[in-house]
Each structure stands twice: as structure tokens, then as C-alpha cells.
Amino acid sequence: MFSKKPTINDEDAHSPEELVQTPEEGVDADQEVTIAATRIPSKPSIISEGFEFVGTINSEGTLNIAGVVKGKITAKSVLIDVEGQVEGELNADLLMVKGKVIGDIRCQDLNIGPRAFVDGTIAYQNIHIQRGGRVAGKFNKN
Template identity: 30%
Template sequence: MANGGSTFSVIGPDVTIRGNIEATVDLHVDGKVIGDISCASLVQGESSRIEGEIKAESARLSGEVSGTIEARDLVVLKSARVDGDVSYETLTIEQGANVEGRFGPLGAKKTKAAGQQAAPTPNGESAKLPLAN
């Protein structure tokens, strides 16, 4: 199908996928995905379960998620159960949603890692420190 901006893919409630999913279009998940998801926009149904990393421009979660989430615009609905770290640019969490993990803005990991590599010296210059393995 040509990507006309209005196409989407649906994973029905009776479908279980074991493996990673990459979509250039919007994705609606009502079934179970055991693997990572990368898509333009993700809509998750209430009875669905995702076990893996989610990367999307926008995500609207209402089912179970076990794994890390990176989304520019993230909405976590009250029926959602999220277990994992979340990175976002804009975030909305409905009252009653169950979320367990760390939250931080997109890019915070990179900024934090860069900040750990340099430390100020007494004269105000930065000194490079070795990274721990």
C-alpha cells in the first residue's frame, strides 16, 4: 500500500505476534505482541498486552505494557498498566492508570550521559573522566 498518510495496520484481539514490528504507518494493537514495536503512531486497546520496547512519535496506551517506552506525545489512559521506564516530550496520565517505572523527558539519557563524562576543574575548565564499564 502507498503511504498516503491515512493508512494504518491492526493487530486483532485474537492475534499473538512473537517478534519485532516496524511500521511506517499508524498501528492499532488489540492482541498480544512479544517483541519491540517501532511505528509512527500507536494505539493500544484495553485488552492488549505488549512485552517489549515501544518507540513511536505518538502513543495512546490503554492495555498492559512491560518494557521501555519512547514517545514524543504519550497518553496513558486509566485502564493502562505500564511496567517500565518512560521517555516522552509531552505526557498525559489519566487518574487511575497504574504505572511502575521511571519517567523522564526525551533526550535526558543522552544529556545525563554527556554530563557524566566531563567534570569541572578548579579553574572552571572541563576534565574528561573515563566511563565505567
């Protein structure tokens, strides 16, 4: 259950100067080097219950809506909570609706919960509507 931390030998310890890498042979020290970095997933953006936002939202990550949004939303994934409402245009790869959406929707995957209401023009690739979910409007499968 408990284990002893491994000891660090002086031979394994490196000074900061030793960790700096010098350019490889044949590479000019002034030459620009390209480094690929892994994108760290961001925390979700949240519109809390009792909060109303009017305008445009652009997000490269996840947007959780428990309040009211009137306007245009573009995000990687959007979760509209039971108390959440969206009026306007919504573009997302993944859209999960537990609340209410009125307007135009464009998404890859659309999940409509049992207490959700969606009304508008809906363009989707995959759709899942749970029993009790209500949908009105025009459907366009991509």
C-alpha cells in the same frame, strides 16, 4: 437538494494524446525529471484481539494493538486497546495506552488511559495520565 450534472462540451473533452505533456523548451527529452508526490496516508495495521505476535514490527503509519505483541515495535503512532498487551521495546511519536505495556518506551507524546497499566523505563517529551491509569518504573523526560 438534487442538482443536474454539468454537461461536458466537446470543446472541453480531451483525448488521451492531448493530455500528454511535451518537454519544456531547453529541457532534453531524455533528461530525468523529478516529481514530488504527496504521500497518501495508509490504513492502520491491526493486531486483533486473540492474536499473538512475537518479533519485530516496523511501521511508517499507525499500529492498533488489541492482541498481544512480544518484541520490538517502531511506528509513527501506536494505540494499545483495552484488551491489548505489549511486552518489549516500543518506539513511537505518539503512544496511546488503554491496555498493558511492560518494557522500555521511547515516545514524543504518551497518553495513558484510565484502565491502562505501564511498567518499565519511559522516555517521553509530553505525558498525560488519566485518572485511574497506573504507571510504574523509571521516567525520563526528553
